[in-house]
Amino acid sequence: MTKVDHYTRELLDDLLRDDLVTGQPDEGEEDLIANALKTAREKHKTGPIVMLFKALLDLRKNGISPAAFGINRAELVDLAKKHAEIDEHMASVGCRVGQALKIVEQADARVDDYLARKDIEAPSGIELWNTIRENQERIKTRLAMSDADWDSFPGQIRHAINSVDELADLIDLPKSAAKDILRVTKNYRMRLTPYYTSLIMPGEVNDPVMLQAIPTGEMVDNAGIEIPPVAADHSPARLVDQFYPRVVTIKSTSMCAMYCTHCLRIAHIGKKDKMFSKEAYGEALEYIRSDKRIRDVLVTGGDAFVLPNSMLKWLLAELDRIDHVRMKRLGTRVPVTVPMRIDEELLDILENSNDNKPVRVVTQINTAREITPVSRQAFKNISGRVSAVLNQAVLLKGINDSRVKMWKLCETIQEAYVRPYYLFNCSYRNPQFSHFRVPVEQGRDIIESMYGNISGDAIPRYIATAGGKIPMHRSNVVSSEGGELVLKKPWNGEEVRYPDADMDEYKNGDFSFAKY
Numbered sequence: 001m002t003k004v005d006h007y008t009r010e011l012l013d014d015l016l017r018d019d020l021v022t023g024q025p026d027e028g029e030e031d032l033i034a035n036a037l038k039t040a041r042e043k044h045k046t047g048p049i050v051m052l053f054k055a056l057l058d059l060r061k062n063g064i065s066p067a068a069f070g071i072n073r074a075e076l077v078d079l080a081k082k083h084a085e086i087d088e089h090m091a092s093v094g095c096r097v098g099q100a101l102k103i104v105e106q107a108d109a110r111v112d113d114y115l116a117r118k119d120i121e122a123p124s125g126i127e128l129w130n131t132i133r134e135n136q137e138r139i140k141t142r143l144a145m146s147d148a149d150w151d152s153f154p155g156q157i158r159h160a161i162n163s164v165d166e167l168a169d170l171i172d173l174p175k176s177a178a179k180d181i182l183r184v185t186k187n188y189r190m191r192l193t194p195y196y197t198s199l200i201m202p203g204e205v206n207d208p209v210m211l212q213a214i215p216t217g218e219m220v221d222n223a224g225i226e227i228p229p230v231a232a233d234h235s236p237a238r239l240v241d242q243f244y245p246r247v248v249t250i251k252s253t254s255m256c257a258m259y260c261t262h263c264l265r266i267a268h269i270g271k272k273d274k275m276f277s278k279e280a281y282g283e284a285l286e287y288i289r290s291d292k293r294i295r296d297v298l299v300t301g302g303d304a305f306v307l308p309n310s311m312l313k314w315l316l317a318e319l320d321r322i323d324h325v326r327m328k329r330l331g332t333r334v335p336v337t338v339p340m341r342i343d344e345e346l347l348d349i350l351e352n353s354n355d356n357k358p359v360r361v362v363t364q365i366n367t368a369r370e371i372t373p374v375s376r377q378a379f380k381n382i383s384g385r386v387s388a389v390l391n392q393a394v395l396l397k398g399i400n401d402s403r404v405k406m407w408k409l410c411e412t413i414q415e416a417y418v419r420p421y422y423l424f425n426c427s428y429r430n431p432q433f434s435h436f437r438v439p440v441e442q443g444r445d446i447i448e449s450m451y452g453n454i455s456g457d458a459i460p461r462y463i464a465t466a467g468g469k470i471p472m473h474r475s476n477v478v479s480s481e482g483g484e485l486v487l488k489k490p491w492n493g494e495e496v497r498y499p500d501a502d503m504d505e506y507k508n509g510d511f512s513f514a515k516y
């Protein structure tokens with residue numbers, strides 16, 4: 001007769017200890033166990049056996065022993081053996097009930113709070129779609145937009161909202177706010193597409209979409225009236241930014257469909273709608289052509305998708321013609337600010353270019369609100385044609401600076417075919433938006449809370465931009481001594497031993513085939 005494993009022995013000992021046996025089962029409990037026992041015996045399944053042991057263990061905690069139901073050790077051992085025989089991995093019932101279920105219960109406790117709060121504190125644009133649709137009808141009527149206007153990129157841009165009066169007519173703006181916005185927009189460009197405006201919820205104070213799109217008094221009060229120039233110390237050639245050896249950016253336009261209040265490039269962006277000449281692009285391409293190390297080129301802006309299709313197609317083809325350029329990236333917020341731009345012609349251009357060398361689309365989504373059925377469809381279409389769609393979010397006070405909001409953002413975009421890539425700490429270099437900054441301690445708390453609790457590929461890397469992107473994850477290595485590390489699990493602080501590879505063995509080249 002085979003023996004049961006030590007987890008099951010421990011579980012049996014726990015169940016059959018005769019100390020603290022104080023209680024008697026009531027009728028309901030008797031029925032429950034009688035049924036569970038019958039099913040566990042009759043069915044060729046592991047589940048009912050686990051259920052019986054779990055129920056017995058719960059009752060034992062209340063001082064009622066299996067003996068009270070006429071169940072003895074031999075009976076339990078038989079069932080435990082049956083369990084091990086059925087299970088493909090020969091997992092024991094003791095391991096399931098004594099270990100695995102406990103770990104799952106602990107894990108459940110970590111996400112219960114999130115599950116209860118996520119749709120209340122951070123509803124997505126999909127969950128709010130009915131209200132958004134109502135907003136759209138109101139905005140369409142006030143702006144006298146036809147359905148065709150609404151559904152087209154030129155229609156959205158032609159009807160974009162630039163003035164405070166127009167804005168106040170479409171959404172709830174407190175009177176004093178309107179005055180302040182008028183003052184700020186003397187220095188900062190404001191432009192909201194009617195679509196993006198429809199994501200603003202009536203009556204919500206500090207609505208996360210409003211905060212991103214409508215400049216407030218702090219912007220000039222923090223910065224002084226003059227906009228401090230962003231250093232041009234990373235631009236080795238016209239339209240080119242470079243601080244890495246093998247990755248460069250081309251600033252393809254100064255235009256965006258919507259101008260963000262937290263834009264890192266605020267000094268260049270949104271002054272005038274500027275397209276650049278082929279001569280300017282030509283100089284950028286010349287620089288890239290002349291340095292064989294450059295492998296990956298990001299076409300940014302502004303927003304790469306405000307370029308006309310013909311220009312985008314030309315630029316991508318030029319990059320494909322440079323042999324050492326192997327990868328292309330396009331930076332755009334258009335799928336969230338004006339998803340109507342993602343037309344078949346653009347999708348074909350992306351697909352054809354991706355056939356030559358991989359194209360990745362890098363976007364910026366900061367709240368789950370920005371994912372609506374329409375933007376989700378746009379991302380789905382794009383993701384079918386390129387090699388990846390990645391998100392670079394910015395950590396912004398009041399917008400996504402809590403665990404619940406950030407988890408919800410990352411899960412929602414993942415469900416919309418977009419992979420979380422970076423989470424940027426809001427830069428110190430632009431005093432205009434210091435009111436949005438979140439302390440690094442809080443940023444780390446949010447990021448670390450994600451490990452072990454949501455899908456690993458929904459967790460972005462937390463980054464500070466300071467002359468390049470610097471990762472800010474706190475180290476989980478508690479100590480490292482004598483070839484052994486102590487690591488900390490971010491989700492519960494538990495420390496685990498982690499033996500390192502042996503350094504002498506690692507340095508010895510005489511291994512595997514070298515030994516023959």
Ligand SMILES: *Cc1c(COP(=O)(O)O)cnc(C)c1O
Binds near residue numbers: 298
């Ligand atoms: C962000 C950025 C890059 C790309 O960095 P990755 O870490 O490769 O995403 C490259 N060049 C410049 C100037 C940038 O701002």
Ligand code: SF4
Binds near residue numbers: 263269333
């Ligand atoms: S889309 Fe990007 S470049 Fe354009 S305003 Fe927003 S943050 Fe700036």
